[in-house]
Amino acid sequence: MRSLLFAPAVRPDLVAKLPRSRPGAGVIDLEDGVPEGRKDAARAALAGQVAGLLERHPGFAVCVRVNAPPTASFAADVAALPAGLTAVVVPKVEDAQQLEQVARALAAAGHDGLGVVAGIETARGVLDVRALLGGPVTTAYFGAEDYVADLGGVRTKHSTEVLYARSRVALACRVAGIPCLDQVVVDIHDDDAFRADARQGRELGYTGKLCVHPRQVALADEAFLPSxxxxxxxxxxxxxxxxxxxxxxxxxxxxxxxxxxxxxxxxxxxxxxxxxxxx
Structure with a gap:
């Protein structure tokens, strides 16, 4: 999984286009991409969106990002997960109890054994990352934007402020034996910035990258596949x-x-x- 491409559940046009750029997996987002007042509508549309993607593109890996376990939306998000998913993406994982909550909720919803992509994107999550890569977690990612906001730091183009956290997550994933996906590049028009950031992620040990625009998928493949x-x-x-x-x-x-x-x-x-x- 060299690229994980996101599309908000409230944008069915973008969801339908997820396979076009051939990412490693497409993620229908119920979290940051969906305003609070539209969460219910996003959940209601989810099953049809997943079924449509799998019907038109058999074999395409479809994931859903739910809201974080401590939020009021988490239980409803998990209950709305349809069949056919490759994994569920759980953001802002901070402690082992949350992972137990995720496993119980998935089992109760009939998704026992579904892979979990854990988002390590808070100060506490980075600090305790080694303990967060067991149980249902099959992949992890580092979320720089949320991490810096939680830390109270300043996000910069050169990412010096996240070098330690980024390295710590990559190291923990290597020890745990699971793939790790690198931070997003929010400037979707700066291909050179994406290439430089992806190259640094590859050098740190990451195996792929989060993508917020289809044009970034090919750039991620370029960075994480050997020439x-x-x-x-x-x-x-x-x-x-x-x-x-x-x-x-x-x-x-x-x-x-x-x-x-x-x-x-x-x-x-x-x-x-x-x-x-x-x-």
Missing amino acids: PEQLARARATLEAAAAAARDGQGVIVFDGAMVDEPMLVAARRLIAGADGPGN
């Missing part, structure tokens, strides 16, 4: 290492650089990511 040149170098490195091993050598020099086991692990991971499902 043909990178793949060729990784394969050549592994071949050189294999040949050296047959000759009884351990550490080798390939293309002017020393190659040891950590570099071989990275090469294998890069190839596996390019050859994985959906690629």
